[in-house]
Amino acid sequence: MSDCWFAVEPIDADTYAISEPRHWEEPHSYLLCGQERALLIDTGLGVADMGEAVRRLTKLPVLAAVTHAHWDHIGGLSCFAHTAVHGAEAGWVSGQFPLPPQIVRANLTARPCRFPEGFFPEDYRVYSDGAGERLRDGEIIDLGGRQVQVLHTPGHSPGHCCFYEAARGFLFAGDLLYAGCLDAFYPTTDPRQFARSVERICHLPVTRILPGHYRMDLPPDFAARVNAAWQHLERQGLLRQGSGIFSFDGFQIHL
Numbered sequence: 001m002s003d004c005w006f007a008v009e010p011i012d013a014d015t016y017a018i019s020e021p022r023h024w025e026e027p028h029s030y031l032l033c034g035q036e037r038a039l040l041i042d043t044g045l046g047v048a049d050m051g052e053a054v055r056r057l058t059k060l061p062v063l064a065a066v067t068h069a070h071w072d073h074i075g076g077l078s079c080f081a082h083t084a085v086h087g088a089e090a091g092w093v094s095g096q097f098p099l100p101p102q103i104v105r106a107n108l109t110a111r112p113c114r115f116p117e118g119f120f121p122e123d124y125r126v127y128s129d130g131a132g133e134r135l136r137d138g139e140i141i142d143l144g145g146r147q148v149q150v151l152h153t154p155g156h157s158p159g160h161c162c163f164y165e166a167a168r169g170f171l172f173a174g175d176l177l178y179a180g181c182l183d184a185f186y187p188t189t190d191p192r193q194f195a196r197s198v199e200r201i202c203h204l205p206v207t208r209i210l211p212g213h214y215r216m217d218l219p220p221d222f223a224a225r226v227n228a229a230w231q232h233l234e235r236q237g238l239l240r241q242g243s244g245i246f247s248f249d250g251f252q253i254h255l
Helices: 050-055 087-093 101-108 191-201 222-235
Strands: 007-012 015-019 028-033 038-041 062-065 082-086 133-135 140-142 147-152 161-165 170-174 181-183 208-211 245-248 251-254
Touching: 015 050, 028 208, 038 050, 062 133, 082 087, 087 133, 191 222, 222 245, 222 251
Parallel strands: 038 062, 062 082, 082 133, 170 208, 181 251
Antiparallel strands: 007 015, 015 028, 028 038, 140 147, 147 161, 161 170, 245 251
């Protein structure tokens, strides 16, 4: 499978993490299978065939929906006929990505990586063929016997969304929560929105937080810890871009 680029880990009987551990970003995509169709949350870097990886796991029709339209989450959208993104970032997947190609390629190759055979970084292009559906805050994606709610959680990007499966307590958090450096310093980020989004989701009853990057064994109270960090920065008057990088227990916040 694309030179074994992807690592697949079952979350439960019909939920899978599809990861790209050889790359420094270590992105995770998640496949949720219902009785009638499947939902793929994020599509990775696009350096190997995500469609092949998904077809090995399910024969169901697949909706590929992204938490946000950054290059490391939309790379595999071209593998799928049915795609979705929040309307605030529809332009980003339609040729209006906010970074020039040379910057994206520099990020892609920022650290040594053994890419799949046949992939050449100099040929890498950001996905730009658009998305067929627009995600809306609060909407329910029905997979047949399995329902997933879309939560608009802007801050890391204008259209960032989390996906919440209340029946199982699964929160697919994208780049809102992960054990690394939470970035809110880009021109397209908003620290105050980021803080409000974390505050919104930290009260959800969750059994598992499934992040967009790095370690997947996050404790259920991780959202509350991140929320407390944002509140601390706000009380200190630091909730603005340019404030710096702040370290907490198991994560950082970059403003």
